[in-house]
Amino acid sequence: MLATKDENNEKSEQNDPIIEKLSDKLQEVFGYSEFRHGQQPVMLSALSGRDTLVLMPTGGGKSLCYQLPALCSEGLTVVVSPLLSLMQDQVEALQAMGIAAATLHSGLTSQQSLTTLQQLQQQQIKVLYVSPERALQPNFIERLQEYQLSLIAIDEAHCISQWGHDFRPEYGQLGRLRQYLSAVPFMALTATADAATQHDIIERLGLDNPHCHRSSFDRPNIRYVVQEKYKPLKQIKDYVKKQQGSAGIIYCGSRKKTEEIAESLQQAGVRAAPYHAGLEHNLKETTLRQFLRDDVDVVVATIAFGMGINKPNIRFVVHFDIPRSIESYYQETGRAGRDGLPAEALMLFDPRDAQWIQRMIDEQDNEHRRLIEKQKFSAMQAMAEAQTCRRLVLLNYFNEFSDKECGNCDLCLDPPQRFDALKDAQKALSCVFRVGQQFGIAHVVEVLRGSKNQRVLELKHDQLSTYGIGQDESHEYWFSVLRQLIHRGFIVQDIRRFAALQLTEEARAILRGEVELELAKPRTNLTATRTSITDRGDYNKILFRRLRKLRKDIADRDGVPPFVVFSDASLVEMCIDYPTAATDMLKISGVGQVKLERYGGEFIAAIEQFLSGASERQLFNG
Known part of the structure; x- marks a missing residue:
């Protein structure tokens, strides 16, 4: 039932003192004059005792969604966070603003843990960060039941989901907290979660009719660039030198590459350091601290240098190798420009790298996991090979459909040739429909090109009206057209049905010929883009x-x-x-x-x- 005008006014009046208190604390403590989009409703939901699911991009202000309510409510806010370094950085930042914050995790000494527990007992802490392992300890859960709790916040909540790209067993078990703390509101926060992952988070945490806020996934200050990978080491050195000492991360697919590239940059006079899981713990901690404190400019890392990089002034993120999923790519590139100033995400792409990753995925024993990873990597590869605005590809993947090009990616700044694609789009969309919207790109292309492979013949798809209607164009051509139609929102891929192509409502107008459609002319050779980060504003x-x-x-x-x-x-x-x-x-x-x-x-x-x-x-x- 819809609320009446009087009821809405009453709710608004009830919230006015809370909103005023939130606004005062926002200015007084954090130094901000206004909320970012979505923050205030999320905070009001938490303060009213309602469960909340928050999807905001990195740099979108997720942390404030639980930190500010913590200051405006009685009791303790507990934040479950995946990395020790992230917890420590968050605590230092809060303490610098005069907020009583602390951590509990396995990296503390017994005396440090005891001191924190005593402070908790004496109600001297407002925000407590804990690791998932500590949060699940029975004696800690017993302690939590004794405290006055205002909120349980689960950061990086995508780790909870079996569909999440960073699946972590301890996170998957956090729903146990709800069994013992049923009266305490829960808030799950993440920067990346598709529809399946969102549903999984709600179900596993036992969120009760949660208020769901989804911000735009768009990070307009980040320029997305893909370059052909031809002389990668030289490309990296030339690129980093252009950044003139700005902070950046270079992601590599192997430990050996991180060390080789870091050494090469050091020889070129760059303050660089490697980071991967095989290095000694103390060396990794030193590198992280030096990077956070601006003593190292560039970290060359595997994905071990992942969540928890709480450094807002990273100006560039480079992918020396293509990531395995768009979620990973989005998370990693999102570490650039968290302060809102211009930043850049550069990816070096070689189709042979994609083939190597595909082979690695195929070697996995777990069939279910293999299929999921294969579908996710297919979407990532499509983004690297895209002929349309790369930001549209990203936003479309997260079901944020848009047809407006961004003007701040390599394809917008150096656009490919365009052509009247209505007839080809009709052929492709019609073929998707004729095969029952139950097959992926590869099979649709086989039908379009009139393939006589065994599967096409067994399914009798050689008898369809769309069989062979695209035989005049190459395999790569139709892959490009179909991918562009996906990026433009005319087709979606259902990850739960083996990436089967399905038409959206927007496809009707194309099939009926009611609108014009231009696509990028497919090109097999990616040109190297020579763009650099734009000047960061008119200031001294x-x-x-x-x-x-x-x-x-x-x-x-x-x-x-x-x-x-x-x-x-x-x-x-x-x-x-x-x-x-x-x-x-x-x-x-x-x-x-x-x-x-x-x-x-x-x-x-x-x-x-x-x-x-x-x-x-x-x-x-x-």
């Missing part, structure tokens, strides 16, 4: 470098990563607005009351000194 670069150095000095003094002091986005605003008073500094995004008191004076002094020097130079030059 000299002052930015000075404030960045000041931030680094303060961070080293306090033993925290530089972004804990202020983000790059905050520094950029300072280099535009030149705040020289406390009231002006509080207007800078990311500057709250605690940070103003701790760091504001030094930054104001640096800005005043810079302005004074600039005035003197102008007077002298005059």
Whole structure:
């Protein structure tokens, strides 16, 4: 039943004091003047005691969805997080804002754990981060039942799902918490989850009629680029040199490559380091800390350098090898530009790499898992070979259909030739329909081209009206056309039915010839794109470098990563607005009351000194 106008007004009036409190804390503690899209409804849902599922892209403000309600409610907020480094970074950032936060995990000493447990008992902690292993310990669950809990937040919730790309057994068991904490609202948060994964998260966690918020998966500040892989080591070195010391990650498919590329970059004068699971724990921890603290610019890593990279000023992410799924690609590229400033995601693509990964997938013993991975990799390969806007491919994969090209990927900036594709699209869509919408791309192409392979003949698909109507074009041609139709939202692939192609409602107009349709002319050779990250705004670069150095000095003094002091986005605003008073500094995004008191004076002094020097130079030059 729909709520009446009076009922809606009543609910709004009831929420007004809560919204005011949230807004005050947002400004006072976090230094932000307004919520991002979707944050406020999610927070209100949690504060009302309702379960919530949150899908927001990396950098979209997921953490704030549980951190801010924690400050506006009585009791403890428990956050289950997958990586120790991520927990520690989050705690340091909260403590820098004056929020009582702590962690519990296997990496702590007995004394550290005991101190935290005593603080919990004395209700001195507002936000507690725990590992999934610790959260599932029976004695810890007993303790939780004794505390006044306001919220249980499950971060990186896609790990819960058997369909998730980072399946982790401990995460799959977190639903046990709901059995013992049935009265406590749960919040599941992730940046990547298709429809099947979302359903799995809700079911496994036992979320009760959850409020589901799904933000756009679009990260408009990230430029997506695919280059032909021809001289990869030289390409990488040339690319990194162009970035002039910006922070970046280079992902590789093997441990050996990470070390070779890192060494090559070091010899070229780049502050680079390798990272993979085979390195000693202390060495990995050192590399991570140096990267977070801006002592290393580039980390060359396997996917072991995964979730938990809480560094907002990463300007580029390079994939030396094609990832195994769009979810992985999206997660990894999403680590760039979390501060909202321009960033770039570059992938080097060689079809032979794709063939190698396909062979590895085929060698898996678990048939069910093999089929899922094969379908996911097929979508990733299609993205690498796309002839239409790459952002459309990403958004379409996550069921966010769009027909508007982004203008910020290599194919938009250097577009391929276009052609009138209506007739070819009708042939392809009709063939999908004639085979019963039960087969994948490969089989549809075989039928279109009039193949006489055994399966086509056994299914009697050689008797269909669409059999052989595309024989004048190549196998690769029809693959490209079908993939573009998928990217444009005319066809979907059902992962639960072996990637079977199914027509969407939008396909009707194409089949009836009611609209015009242009597609990219299929091309087999990808041209190397020479684009670079755009200038990051009209601000004073000299002052930015000075404030960045000041931030680094303060961070080293306090033993925290530089972004804990202020983000790059905050520094950029300072280099535009030149705040020289406390009231002006509080207007800078990311500057709250605690940070103003701790760091504001030094930054104001640096800005005043810079302005004074600039005035003197102008007077002298005059």
